[in-house]
Amino acid sequence: EEKTRSSYEQKLKTAQHSVSKKLLETAINKQSNLIASADVTTTNELLEFAEKVGPHIIALKTHIDIISDFDYKKTITPLKELAAKHQFLLMEDRKFADIGNTQELQFTSGVFKITDWADFVTSQVIGGFESLDCFKNVGVVAIIGMSSKGTLTTNSYREEALKISLSHPNVIGGVSQNEIPEDLLLFTPGVNLADSGDGKGQQYNTPEHVFKNLHSDFIIVGRGIYKSENPEQAAVTYKNEGWKAYVNSLKK
Ligand code: 5FU
Numbered sequence: 001e002e003k004t005r006s007s008y009e010q011k012l013k014t015a016q017h018s019v020s021k022k023l024l025e026t027a028i029n030k031q032s033n034l035i036a037s038a039d040v041t042t043t044n045e046l047l048e049f050a051e052k053v054g055p056h057i058i059a060l061k062t063h064i065d066i067i068s069d070f071d072y073k074k075t076i077t078p079l080k081e082l083a084a085k086h087q088f089l090l091m092e093d094r095k096f097a098d099i100g101n102t103q104e105l106q107f108t109s110g111v112f113k114i115t116d117w118a119d120f121v122t123s124q125v126i127g128g129f130e131s132l133d134c135f136k137n138v139g140v141v142a143i144i145g146m147s148s149k150g151t152l153t154t155n156s157y158r159e160e161a162l163k164i165s166l167s168h169p170n171v172i173g174g175v176s177q178n179e180i181p182e183d184l185l186l187f188t189p190g191v192n193l194a195d196s197g198d199g200k201g202q203q204y205n206t207p208e209h210v211f212k213n214l215h216s217d218f219i220i221v222g223r224g225i226y227k228s229e230n231p232e233q234a235a236v237t238y239k240n241e242g243w244k245a246y247v248n249s250l251k252k
Contacts (some may be wrong), residue, residue: 005215005249006182019089019120019139020172020185023218026058026087033246034239035091035187037061037222041068043075049226050079053235054086059119061091061220064112076117089119095143096131097124104134122175125164132168139172147177147190148201177205179214189220193241198223207238211245 012024027033036057038049046067050060060083067075083090092114096103103123108115120139123132132140142165145153153161158178165171165184173185180186192204210216219242228234 004252007250008217011182011185011217014183017139017169017172022089022119023058023172023185026089027218030056030058030087031243032056032058032239033216033218033242034235035059035061035218035220036225036235037063037093037189037220038226039063039066039222040226041066043067043069043071046075047078047082049231050082050086052232053225054082054088056232056235056239057086057088058218059089059091061093061222063093064114065094070111072111072113076113080117090117091141092118092121095122095124097126098131099127100131100134103127103131107134120172125161129164129168132164132170135170138170140168140170141185141187142168142171142174144174144176144180145178146175147188147203149197149203150201173217175220177214182215185217186214187218187220188214188216189222191219191221191238192224193237194224207241207245208248211242211249215249 008024008027015021015024034057036053038046038060040046040049094114096106114121118138120141121135122141122143125142142161144158144161162180165174173187174180175187188210190202190204191207191210193206196204207219210219221238225231225234225238
């Protein structure tokens, strides 16, 4: 017999962090567990994409350092407006991986000033517990396990990464391809309905797999949506497939 999982409503009752609560509330309100990864390289593409998929997603994931014409006023100000208009959060997939002091500088300074606009960020935990202290005003999604072929996030690495993640008050969840304790929200990238890989090491699973077998909370989809001929329609498809798979995973 298969194990059941907690619903978003059940998780909302015990959620401690304001960002966890916001994510869960948004998922319930929009009936969506979809995070779109906007891996595009110009401000125009980013804003057009956010406008199209905004109504269907709970968060937009950025790699802000790939935007070649980045300008805080032209890129971030309108992006924040779109996030408010369509009710989605901003997730910066920076994957910090340094000592606390350097991460603090990367988080607050430079041209991106991530601290000023991101609702939550990804971080490696390789720098240890205290390296995560600087992310006080956002939620942290810890990289527990990666989706790429040959990743070094072995069983024993993931166990240690989970210890840090479960004990750090800034951490709201983890990125992983394996089930993680229910106290952490599980974000799973490497989701695609059409492909099994990209020829560059990425490995894909279906929404059904990640909700049923990993008890994921949120799926992260990049090329499946932004490379599609009709990104809005693709977002709707992934939203519906994700929601259906989540609902099915609640059944015994
Ligand atoms: F931590 C991870 C991981 O383990 N795998 C990932 O693919 C993050 N990602 C990100 O999700 C990656 O950097 C891309 O931004 C996105 C996946 O994009 P795709 O086009 O759906 O493969």
